[in-house]
Amino acid sequence: MKVIVTGGAGFIGSHVVDALCRARCDVLVIDDFSTGRRENLAPAVAGHPELRVVEADIRSPEAAAVVEEFAPEVLVHFAAQMSVKVSMRDPRLDASVNVLGLLNLLEAARRSGCRKVVFASSGGTVYGAPGPDAAPRDETDPRVPQSFYGLTKSVSVDYLRLYREQYGTEYAALALGNVYGPRQDPYGEAGVVAIFAGRMLGGLPCVVNGDGLTTRDFVHVDDVVRAVTAALRTGHGLINIGTGTPTSVLDVHAAVALAVGSDDRPEFGPALTGEVRHVSLRVDRAGRELGWRARVGLDEGVATVVDWMRDARSRGLGAVA
Numbered sequence: 199m200k201v202i203v204t205g206g207a208g209f210i211g212s213h214v215v216d217a218l219c220r221a222r223c224d225v226l227v228i229d230d231f232s233t234g235r236r237e238n239l240a241p242a243v244a245g246h247p248e249l250r251v252v253e254a255d256i257r258s259p260e261a262a263a264v265v266e267e268f269a270p271e272v273l274v275h276f277a278a279q280m281s282v283k284v285s286m287r288d289p290r291l292d293a294s295v296n297v298l299g300l301l302n303l304l305e306a307a308r309r310s311g312c313r314k315v316v317f318a319s320s321g322g323t324v325y326g327a328p329g330p331d332a333a334p335r336d337e338t339d340p341r342v343p344q345s346f347y348g349l350t351k352s353v354s355v356d357y358l359r360l361y362r363e364q365y366g367t368e369y370a371a372l373a374l375g376n377v378y379g380p381r382q383d384p385y386g387e388a389g390v391v392a393i394f395a396g397r398m399l400g401g402l403p404c405v406v407n408g409d410g411l412t413t414r415d416f417v418h419v420d421d422v423v424r425a426v427t428a429a430l431r432t433g434h435g436l437i438n439i440g441t442g443t444p445t446s447v448l449d450v451h452a453a454v455a456l457a458v459g460s461d462d463r464p465e466f467g468p469a470l471t472g473e474v475r476h477v478s479l480r481v482d483r484a485g486r487e488l489g490w491r492a493r494v495g496l497d498e499g500v501a502t503v504v505d506w507m508r509d510a511r512s513r514g515l516g517a518v519a
């Protein structure tokens with residue numbers, strides 16, 4: 199199968215590329231390396247010399263030309279401006295990358311006869327603040343994002359729906375929970391597992407914002423990759439991808455301490471203003487549409503991050519705290 203992966207040098211995208219190469223897909227990566235890293239692609243490049251990597255901005259005519267020329271059967275679209283903070287500071291930049299970039303690719307994809315788009319949406323931000331009962335979010339819930347990032351990740355789903363209606367391009371929009379795993383940037387916003395692991399391995403104290411009882415749906419990148427590869431062939435529409443289990447920041451801290459063998463006691467800082475208290479995702483649709491459910495438990499998953507970070511530190515890789 200011919201597949202383009204945008205954002206293939208990023209944290210999640212590079213794991214998708216690894217899996218697609220192993221499955222002997224014909225893969226082309228489009229990435230501008232703004233947050234992605236060449237070292238994330240190094241294993242795939244070394245093992246699969248036929249892998250093509252194009253450095254281009256998804257908004258550019260060059261990226262559109264590459265899509266048309268390669269004519270993928272499936273476009274896995276993971277490139278994004280993915281910082282909530284940046285989106286609030288600069289909503290035009292966020293919309294430019296996340297909406298106009300998507301449209302640039304969708305236009306090229308339909309012209310080249312692409313069958314399906316697998317898109318990285320965001321389960322943590324598209325539904326907005328939960329009600330007082332903090333019920334798990336269902337794909338049929340109203341989407342009322344509270345950030346411009348969430349808004350562009352939501353409107354993208356609507357563009358995909360309309361492209362399917364207008365041009366027949368199939369889509370699966372995966373509303374991902376909080377993804378964690380090896381290669382996650384320990385300085386990023388979403389990566390509390392990576393942040394805690396980096397600090398504990400460096401002998402630095404961890405700071406918990408608020409009381410640490412804030413919960414999220416933490417899903418391991420290997421599980422996300424299985425969802426993406428399933429979605430190449432099956433599954434339609436918006437599909438939540440998470441464990442369905444709320445995990446608190448203190449649970450994450452304990453799991454990292456266990457994996458590192460640290461007796462770190464977290465420091466408690468002020469709660470982040472405007473932060474949603476609980477996010478949990480209902481994941482029944484993923485079972486029905488993709489035959490998928492998360493398999494990696496928190497302790498097992500966190501151990502993969504700590505192992506990777508130890509290895510990266512021993513090789514002196516600068517990205518790791």
Ligand SMILES: NC(=O)c1ccc[n+]([C@@H]2O[C@H](COP(=O)([O-])OP(=O)(O)OC[C@H]3O[C@@H](n4cnc5c(N)ncnc54)[C@H](O)[C@@H]3O)[C@@H](O)[C@H]2O)c1
Nearest residue numbers: 205207208209210230231232233234255256277278318377
């Ligand atoms: N990490 C999470 O917990 C999470 C949760 C929900 C959704 N997502 C989504 O998953 C996708 C991947 O996220 P990630 O965590 O791997 O982030 P990442 O920053 O590691 O990956 C994003 C990739 O896109 C590339 N990119 C950014 N702007 C680009 C542009 N204009 N043109 C070409 N390439 C560009 C970056 O260089 C990077 O390689 C994103 O769409 C993100 O919104 C991530």
